[in-house]
Amino acid sequence: MTDQVGANEAAAAQVCSFLQRRREQIAQRWADASLFRTVFTLSREEAVEACKAVVDALADVALSGRPEDIAAPAFGTVRDQLGRMAASRARAGFTPAQISEEVAALRAPVVELLRGEFTDSSEATAQEGVLALTVLMGSLRLVVMETALSAGEELIARQRLQLLEVATPVIKLWEGIVAVPLIGTLDSARSQVVMESLLEAIVAQRAQYAILDITGVPTVDSLVAQHLMKTVAAARLMGAECIVSGIRPAIAQTIVHLGIDLGTILTRAGLADALAYALAQQGIEVSAHRMARASTR
Amino acid sequence: MNRAAAGHPLAVPVLALGDVLLVTLQGELHDGMAEQLQQDIAQRIARSTVSGVVIDISGVDIVDSFLGRVLSDIAAGARLMAVRTVLVGMRPAVAITMVELGLTLPGLVTALDTERALDMLATAPQLAAVSVPAERKEARDAGLP
Amino acid sequence: MPASRDVTAARVAIGSDTDLAWVRQQVRQAAAGLGFSLVQQTKLITAASELARNTLIHGGGGYMEITPCPQGTAPGLRLSFVDSGPGIRNVEQAMADGYTSGGGLGLGLSGAKRLVHEFLLDTCPGRGTTVTITAWATVVPSARPEAT
DSSP states (O other), rough: OOOOOOOOHHHHHHHHHHHHTTTHHHHHHHHHHHHHHHHOOOOOHHHHHHHHHHHHHHHHHHTOOOOOTTTTTHHHHHHHHHHHHHHHHHHTOHHHHHHHHHHHHTTTHHHHHHHHTTSSHHHHHHHHHHHHHHHHHHHHHHHHHHHHHHHHHHHHHHHHHHOOOOOOEEEETTTTTEEEESSSSOHHHHHHHHHHHHHHHHHTTOOOOEEEEEEOOOOOOOOHHHHHHHHHHHHHTTTTTTEEOOOOHHHHHHHHHTTTTOOSSSSSSSHHHOOOHHHHHTOOOOHHHHHHHHHHH | HHHHTTTTTSSSOOOETTTTEEEEEOOOHHHHHHHHHHHHHHHHHSSSSEEEEEEEEESSOOHHHHHHHHHHHHHHHHHHHTTTTEOOOOOOHHHHHHHHHTTTOOEEEEEHHHHHHHHHHHEEEHTTTTTOOHHHHHHHHHHHH | OOOOOOOEEEEEEEEEEHHHHHHHHEEEHHHTTOOOHHHHHHHHHHHHHHHHHHHHSSSSSSSEEEOOBTTTTTEEEEEEEEEEESOOOOHHHHHSSSSSSSOOSHOOOOOOOOHEEEEEEEEEETTTTEEEEEEEEOOOOOOOOOOO
């Protein structure tokens, strides 16, 4: 057992010294690999430098004697670089699996170099060395994979935020009247975005009336109701009046059932009713008579 | 325009626009300044014919419970002397924070900007008092000749 | 990502209402430097103003300690309001909405709690009160120019 550990450590140390010695050659070979070449398009020199940084990190990991440790601090130093590469590949439409394949392709040139060193050495030492290097390259592959996945998560989070904004357009219905037609489930984050964009629109449009239309909202729980009430209260503080429209019978029942008091909130059956109310409050009359008269004239 | 008048560091200027008092709050407001303002407005109302007070807070970054109380007190004090107060120009971030804090300033009439506040004060009092809770409105109406 | 300036830990004395304005300014500067949104900044400054006033009025003065406190990738700020005043006898009552002993609206503690992510009240009658609040900024990443 102790012998085995000793042998492993010897192999790791061997790999470390190999990586340090052949740093330049490895970097030159890797710079032409698709992973580096496609990311560092500006100059080959830049790619070579990036490769050297990765080689240095691998040497450090090998020196620690634990080539299988993907949490090794040495990997941390190249995580940024790896992250940039992975993100660039992901943007180019590569899946994490494909990126992983590209990293795997880096193994062959190094192993070849290492084998070349062992022509005189005993078979066992060569095997140990190659094995240690393989484990090390496997760890690198995992680290890149992990970085690629977390980059994907960041992308999803960013898109989710963009979607939040896209999904809540504030529309100017009339001079001084803005409306948000809410569609889909309202969670806490989205309610916050709705509240902020509606209040911003009130200022920007100098809107005295703001309509929150919840026709497209499938369910209203106490949290959503609370957010609606907060939005109404905030609008009132700013000097605008909020009207909630489109409360469907099922939702009305839920609200009553939950014991939520929407009594202080101005409600209307539909968006049109809410608009008619806001227009009437501003002294604007929508009349069918005038139209009829105009057509008979 | 009103900013130029705010030059004095220790007191908030109270401008008279016809029979309406116009107050513009700016930036950092020390507690002492807010309390001084409350007294100044009360004195101005007592001294001259004032029909309304407009407080512009569009330049105020935060309203905490202290400033909220001062604003409510100014309005309540003015109301006792049959003068209406309109709070204008609250920023969205301030409004959101006040609601979360639990400060909804019931009884305070609000407007989007000074222009609308002046319109509200000029038109029928019933219309301007829409947001005033019923019992307060009755009390105020009873006080009017 | 908004450029986040370095925010270092600092201590601000609370001894007069001028200091309250200073507290608000310090918190604004730190929160803005860490990339808090305008609404997030306003909430944190308002909470700080409430608690600093408590420190001044109920605690007879003290200080605020401001410390950056990131959580994962989200930048955060931790503010501690420390006094060695009489302490709070009935914490439950003090935390209730509308309870006041200082002539305010009684929203100080309970209101401040609603404005932040974490709220910790440590008090001992006769020995003082420390209120620690923490808020984290939800960073809205800016759209990448190369994304199509």
